[in-house]
Amino acid sequence: MRKKNVTTRSKVLVMRETRSAYLFLLPSLFFFVGFVIIPMFMCLFTSFFNYTMSDFSFVGIGNYVEMFQDEIFQRAFWNTVLIVVVAVPTVTIFSLWVGSSIYRMHAVTRSFFRCVFYLPVVTGTVAVAVVWKWMFNKYTGLFNTILSGVGAIDQNVSWLGDEKTAIWCIILILFTTSIGQPIVLYVAALGNVDTSLVEAAEVDGATDIQTFWKIKWPSIMPTTLYVLVITTINSFQCFALIQLLTSGGPKHSTDTIMYYIYYEAFKLNRYGFGNAMGIFLAAVIAIFSALQFKVTKSGSVD
Amino acid sequence: MxxxxxxxxxxxxxxxxxxxxxxxxxxxxxxxxxxxxxxxxxxxxxxxxxxxxxxxxxxxxxxxxxxxxxxxxHTMAINKELFEEADAMQYINDDRTWTTENFEKALQALKDHGVETTGVVYCGGQGGDQGTRALAMNLYNAEFTNADHTEWTMNSEAGVKGLQQLVDWCDAGLLSYDSGAVASDEIQLFANETIAMSFCWNAANQLTYAAETAFTPYPVAFPSESGTPELCxxxxxxxxxxxxxxxxxxxxxxxxxxxxxxxxxxxxxxxxxxxxxxxxxxxxxxxxxxxxxxxxxxxxxxxxxxxxxNVTLGWAEQRTAWWNMLQQIFDGEDVQAAADAYVETCNTATADASAN
CATH class of the missing domain: 3.40.190.10 (Periplasmic binding protein-like II)
Structure with a gap:
């Protein structure tokens, strides 16, 4: 009898706590549903329509068929993939290297480096893009001035106007604006690695490299997973730099899916077609993120 | 909006x-x-x-x-003092018009005077594209659309000749092009005297850049074969x-x-x-x-x-197609083929817009 009373009381307590938890979540849930879930479904729904400023007619999978047949979309897709494939590993590896180099430094020195690398993150994208644009300028830019000064180039290079260099310029800028947060996260994660494990390994004769890969790397795997996913999403959604620096040119060599969505939806008012591309992009990001979860989870420690 | x-x-x-x-x-x-x-x-x-x-x-x-x-x-503008030094003002008429032939002579005079970059045909985006359109169109007095505004016509003989002329001048070093620049970049180069002329100028620009220019920006019409320009x-x-x-x-x-x-x-x-x-x-x-x-x-x-x-339907598509076409021809693609593809894109957009 007494046991039954205790069970009932604990159930009531659990229910009360659960109810409180849901009540605390409710405001966030309200905004999440209103600004994320509902627009996502609207996006999916309207992607099956020829939705323009003056038309809203059902076209089934017509937008998706057109999308895969569209040469500019295909170019934009492969440009986006290139950005992701280059940016994500380089950002992660560089951030890990910087993080592991500075996390044991004096607090002041460490903060200095964190500030330096985080500065592009907190600086407005427009300001960053304008400064880079000045540096890439064909006639008065810093890069051409230096390279022609040391005799590395005979004539000035139009860095953002050349098909061969423009996408790499975008990746470089994206790299500098993406490393700040991962570095800060890695510094924090490395500082939190259990020192007793590190010391035990060192006592057992492990080298620095062995200690890093056998002890520290598995310990910071959750951070790595977060860095990978966030960097992947940011790289897939590269838009502002393209809009501000190249408008997708030259000859569509810097078109990304995000920029092409903007162009179709906001310049040509083809919202349905833009939404179809948005759904495709979301699916690709979800697949990439799931793969990263699967791969990195297998190598992490609890 | x-x-x-x-x-x-x-x-x-x-x-x-x-x-x-x-x-x-x-x-x-x-x-x-x-x-x-x-x-x-x-x-x-x-x-x-x-x-x-x-x-x-x-x-x-x-x-x-x-x-x-x-x-x-919309006009273009030149650096008056530089033109005078290069003895190139002689090629501009009193009413501020000039012929294509004289424009070429002026470019040559500037080059001979030691001007490294005379002007830049910017094509990195649609900003200020009225300048490049007017330039290419006027050189051999082409029409940009038909009179009814239902078809785009820069793949005409005169249009292609104008585009080809720009490519030839760039190849000869008389002009320059930049697929990474838009009009605002070009105007800035003009204002800081890196280049001798701007293809994107008007009364408001002169006022805006008055404080930044240490020379006299002298507005002129776009050069044309007939000497009678058609300005945007x-x-x-x-x-x-x-x-x-x-x-x-x-x-x-x-x-x-x-x-x-x-x-x-x-x-x-x-x-x-x-x-x-x-x-x-x-x-x-x-x-x-x-x-x-x-x-x-x-x-x-x-x-x-x-x-x-500008009121021709499909205008937004045309603007993007224009600077992409310029990038193609300056990158060595056949001018007639690029112009044909550009016109086809624009006409399709116009037909689609008419159907809706």
């Missing part, structure tokens, strides 16, 4: 050009017909300045979706979004009439834009002001205002 239109949160009044008010939003039923503002007096007064302005504000269905306030012609224009005026509130629409019309037509406010409104009145009855609104001399110079270009082809 696109987001506002879809969200139903548009303003009552908007100031824009006919390419959006008439050919885009008006054609899609988003705007109010302003025919009652276009009474006989207004029609006669604005027609006396330019029939092209009236035509631009009127839709194919006959509705007036724009009530115009001001206009300008800008027309700005008001439209009213159809927000379904008759009272607001009526009040908006009263406001627009006051801003544009009031004998005192009208000229003030126009002088604030830095451009010229569409109403001939206003005369020289800059007379007796410190801007008189500068504006008189720019007013002299008004007589070469060309066809306002």
């Amino acid at each position: 696109t987001a506002a239109i879809e969200a139903g949160t548009t303003p009552d009044i908007i100031m824009e050009g006919p390419e959006r008010l008439v050919s885009n939003w008006g054609a899609k039923g988003k705007m109010i017909d302003l025919a009652d503002l276009w009474d006989d007096e207004a029609l006669a007064d604005i027609s006396a300045t330019s029939e092209a302005v009236v035509a631009a504000c009127k839709s194919e269905s006959g509705a007036y979706y724009e009530y115009p306030l001001c206009m300008t012609t 224009g800008g027309i700005w005026g008001f439209g009213i979004f159809d927000n379904g509130d008759a009272d607001k629409i009526a009040a908006s019309k009263i406001f627009i009439e006051f801003i544009c037509d009031d004998a005192t406010q009208g000229p003030i409104s126009i002088s604030n834009t830095g451009f010229f009145p569409v109403r001939s009855s206003y005369g020289n609104i800059y007379a007796g002001t410190e801007d008189e001399e500068r504006m008189e110079t720019y007013a002299s270009f008004q007589k070469w205002l060309g066809d306002y082809y």
Whole structure:
């Protein structure tokens, strides 16, 4: 009898706590549903329509068929993939290297480096893009001035106007604006690695490299997973730099899916077609993120 | 505005050009017909300045979706002192026109004088594309569209010849191109004397860059084979979004009439834009002001205002296709083939827009 009373009381307590938890979540849930879930479904729904400023007619999978047949979309897709494939590993590896180099430094020195690398993150994208644009300028830019000064180039290079260099310029800028947060996260994660494990390994004769890969790397795997996913999403959604620096040119060599969505939806008012591309992009990001979860989870420690 | 239109949160009044008010939003039923503002007096007064302005504000269905306030012609500009030093001013006529042949001679004179980069054909985006369009079009007096504004025609013999000429000048080092620059970048290069001329200039630009230039920006027409240029224009005026509130629409019309037509406010409104009145009855609104001399110079270009082809349907697609086509030809692609592909893209866009 007494046991039954205790069970009932604990159930009531659990229910009360659960109810409180849901009540605390409710405001966030309200905004999440209103600004994320509902627009996502609207996006999916309207992607099956020829939705323009003056038309809203059902076209089934017509937008998706057109999308895969569209040469500019295909170019934009492969440009986006290139950005992701280059940016994500380089950002992660560089951030890990910087993080592991500075996390044991004096607090002041460490903060200095964190500030330096985080500065592009907190600086407005427009300001960053304008400064880079000045540096890439064909006639008065810093890069051409230096390279022609040391005799590395005979004539000035139009860095953002050349098909061969423009996408790499975008990746470089994206790299500098993406490393700040991962570095800060890695510094924090490395500082939190259990020192007793590190010391035990060192006592057992492990080298620095062995200690890093056998002890520290598995310990910071959750951070790595977060860095990978966030960097992947940011790289897939590269838009502002393209809009501000190249408008997708030259000859569509810097078109990304995000920029092409903007162009179709906001310049040509083809919202349905833009939404179809948005759904495709979301699916690709979800697949990439799931793969990263699967791969990195297998190598992490609890 | 696109987001506002879809969200139903548009303003009552908007100031824009006919390419959006008439050919885009008006054609899609988003705007109010302003025919009652276009009474006989207004029609006669604005027609006396330019029939092209009236035509631009009127839709194919006959509705007036724009009530115009001001206009300008887009020109190019040269660094006068540099041209004088290079003895290149001789190639420009007193009325600020020049022929294609003389333009080439001027480029050569600048080059011989040691000017590294004479001018830049910018094609990194659509910003200021009226300059590159006017340049390519005028060199051999091509037409940008047909008279009905239903087809794009820069793949004509004259159009291709003009485009080819630009490529040839770039290959010969007489001109330069930059697929990474837009008009604002080019103007900045002109203002800091890196280049000797700008292809994107007008009265407002001269005022904006006055403090930054240590030389005399000398506005000139675009060079043409015949010597008679056809300049691109800008027309700005008001439209009213159809927000379904008759009272607001009526009040908006009263406001627009006051801003544009009031004998005192009208000229003030126009002088604030830095451009010229569409109403001939206003005369020289800059007379007796410190801007008189500068504006008189720019007013002299008004007589070469060309066809306002910006109202051709598919305008937005055309703008993107234009600078992409320029990038292709400067990158070595066959000019005729690139121009044909550009025209095909534009005509498809125009046909699609007409069908909708």
